[in-house]
Amino acid sequence: MDRRLAIKWMLAASAGVVMARNPMLGASNPPGIAEPEPPFGYGKDSNLMKASKPGDYWPLTFTELQRRQAAVLADIIIPDDGKNPSATSVGVVDFVDEWVSAPYPDNLRDRKIILDGMAWLDEESVRRFGRRFAESSEADRLVLVEEMSRSQKAEPDAGSSQAFFRLVRDLVGVGYFTTPVGMKDLGYVGNVPLATFDGPPAELVAKLGLVDEVKW
Amino acid sequence: MPLIDSGSTAKSYDVIVVGSGAAGGQTAYTLTMEGARVLMLEAGRNYDPRTESPMFNTPDTAPLRGSGTPEKYFGYFDATVGGGWTVPGEPYTNVSTEKNRKFTWWRSRMLGGRTNHWGRISLRNGPYDFKPRSRDGLGFDWPISYEDVSPYYDKVEMLVGVYGTNEGLENTPNSPEGVLLPPPRARIGELLARQRGRPLGIPVIAAHRAVLSRPLDSKNLPAKIHPGNAKAQRILAEDMQNRAACFWATDCGRGCAIRANYQSTTVHIPPALATGNLDILTQAMVREVTVDAAGKATGVTYIDKTTGTEHHVSARVVVLGAGACESVRILLNSKSALFPNGLANSSGLVGKYIMDTVGASWNGQIPLLESLPPHNEDGAGGGHVYAPWWLYKEQRAGKLGFARGYHVEFGTGKTMPQGFSSFGPNADGNTSYGRRLREEARRYYGSYVGFTGRGEMIPNADSFCEIDPKAVDKWGIPVLRFTWKWSDHEFKQVAHMQRTFADWIAAMGGTSKGTPSPDGSKAIEPGGAIIHEVGGTIMGDKASSSVTNSWSQTWDVPNVFVADGGVFASNADKNPTLTIMALAWRTADRILDQMRQGNL
Missing domain, CATH: 3.50.50.60 (FAD/NAD(P)-binding domain)
Structure with a gap:
């Protein structure tokens, strides 16, 4: 595997943004003119050893109302299941806020989808149930979420509430499963130093009908 | 100073x-x-x-x-x-x-x-x-020829430490005995790709990577690398x-x-x-x-x-x-x-x-690799196996329509979740959430394989x-x-890569999204993108x-x-x-x- 073979680690049936877009591949720049440098976020030489948290490199921008709605949505998407905590308890709302507040082109695109979708969700909730989404009853919220989740399409139409929910769900999922809690839930057991690398368990190799026949 | x-x-x-x-x-x-x-x-x-x-x-x-x-x-x-x-x-x-x-x-x-x-x-x-x-x-x-460079390949491999094996395959030189370090064990997805690649004629062997799978032999190597010094x-x-x-x-x-x-x-x-x-x-x-x-x-x-x-x-x-x-x-x-x-x-x-190097990739999802019991697949921080170019004979006979070969690198396994990744639609075409999202994440995580072709470009x-x-x-x-x-040689090579990868994924019992385009100009990575x-x-x-x-x-x-x-x-x-x-x-x-x- 080389440095650009970033195998999608999750349900990658649809094209996700694994790596950022290469700015040099845009067709926007006239011949002979260099592509403009990307907007400044954390820069090209930040201290990789230093742990950071959302808000350290650019200000978070969710309003209090938006945060409340995002928190309710996040915990519907990943609730506490009795064994594992919910999305909000591992900082997912801060991550989504960080994502939509970042200065990069992909994030600016997602910001519009998310903020427009959140405004629509509150309007729709008021129209049908008389209250904003976060203040609605659990049953009313689930009606709306269930509707948004039914896209019937691999790629929901741009601008639809289904496309908004797909993105919110992906962000909540990424925010959750990239934490130590989420990794444990997934069954990721790496990132620890080992004296030897023993490969897959022998019984698993046999179960799949494989042979570890190689001479190494 | x-x-x-x-x-x-x-x-x-x-x-x-x-x-x-x-x-x-x-x-x-x-x-x-x-x-x-x-x-x-x-x-x-x-x-x-x-x-x-x-x-x-x-x-x-x-x-x-x-x-x-x-x-x-x-x-x-x-x-x-x-x-x-x-x-x-x-x-x-x-x-x-x-x-x-x-x-x-x-x-x-x-x-x-x-x-x-x-x-x-x-x-x-x-x-x-x-x-x-x-x-x-x-x-x-x-x-210059291979013989002019091979003593220097030996020295570099001894100095930096490269894991791999000697397989004696065509145009894929062996290193002298004792030069290569032992490669790490293959991951489960790599073993599956190896097994299912064989009927397709694709050889999967240990990757050669500059990673120390064991400490270097500091007693004997320095005298071989710097004789008389x-x-x-x-x-x-x-x-x-x-x-x-x-x-x-x-x-x-x-x-x-x-x-x-x-x-x-x-x-x-x-x-x-x-x-x-x-x-x-x-x-x-x-x-x-x-x-x-x-x-x-x-x-x-x-x-x-x-x-x-x-x-x-x-x-x-x-x-x-x-x-x-x-x-x-x-x-x-x-x-x-x-x-x-x-x-x-x-x-x-x-x-x-x-x-640059000619590059294209193709991904698939492999049901056999779903819901596997958790085990550590981090390994050597990169691939443990690869497939060297295998169609020299067919190419010589003019059967391929392009003049130079490619090797295959691939990624499998439960790599550390990091960065954005779309979870995509579920089997019904809907957006999973709640309990179903957790279940699907556990089930599908680690069941993907990504094939990447790295091919020869002809100077023009x-x-x-x-x-x-x-x-x-x-x-x-x-x-x-x-x-x-690019020339047609590169475009046709890319089309061949993707077709091969789709066939390979099918042979692993997997599915990939869509079908590869016969027009390699659509799938080729841009010049310079492989950084070679x-x-x-x-x-x-x-x-x-x-x-x-x-x-x-x-x-x-x-x-x-x-x-x-x-x-x-x-x-x-x-x-x-x-x-x-x-x-x-x-x-x-x-x-x-x-x-x-x-x-x-």
């Missing part, structure tokens, strides 16, 4: 080495271990992987969960400083706006250059790869003892604090500094090679980026190892009355025949770089302008048709050498770094020999 500033350079050096990556690092290592006094110039900042590699850092402590951004394209933790597809204040331009006519240029600005984040895949060119024109009439033969042996033995074996965690692209993989900064520079013969000047942007009235190089002029001031340093020999294109830029900007078209450019070929006259007539960088130095073109650019100062056997001779010595200026991939006369599917190091070592040996003889 090895890391010096502009005020502390010696009056003159034996050799100035421009660049500190695979080429500059290897050249400086060989020269200083054999007693030459060397000044290394690096355009970026000092970088120490021992203290700057985020070894166990998790994505929840990184901005955007470690996702790639235009500032850190390969993710937040990638060991690239100051660069990427753009470098602030140091632009480059393209003649065309079309995707397949553009070149995209990855640079870093740090000690060790791009060796700090590379994939560590270390494949030898085979005998065919040095004589491609003799085989199919296309491109150029090198003026007690000081070099002692320094190297001590340094090898300071490199730990891989602890089977952390993606190699983050760099390695325990020095278990090859980076110029983990392997070449520490022992070179220990000789006392190396001065390193960082933040030094070389503008031009200077010459005297007789047309001999006298040294280089550089900009000290910390002060913005211009300086000159002198040496008997100048070695360019700035990276193929950056070395071209320096030569073309070195204009004088004697060399009005740039240095070493009497052939007019400086900047011509730039090649429409892929080149030159000095842009107008644009300059922030130091006022004229910048490069690129022109790019070579050529531009190609070697040959005549001054009229090449820039350097078989020793990487420029025909026009005998005390100027090019140590980087610029001298490649072809770009085999094998990743270029190992060959760059082997050729740099050979060139450094030649410089030492010629200095001893008084010819330089």
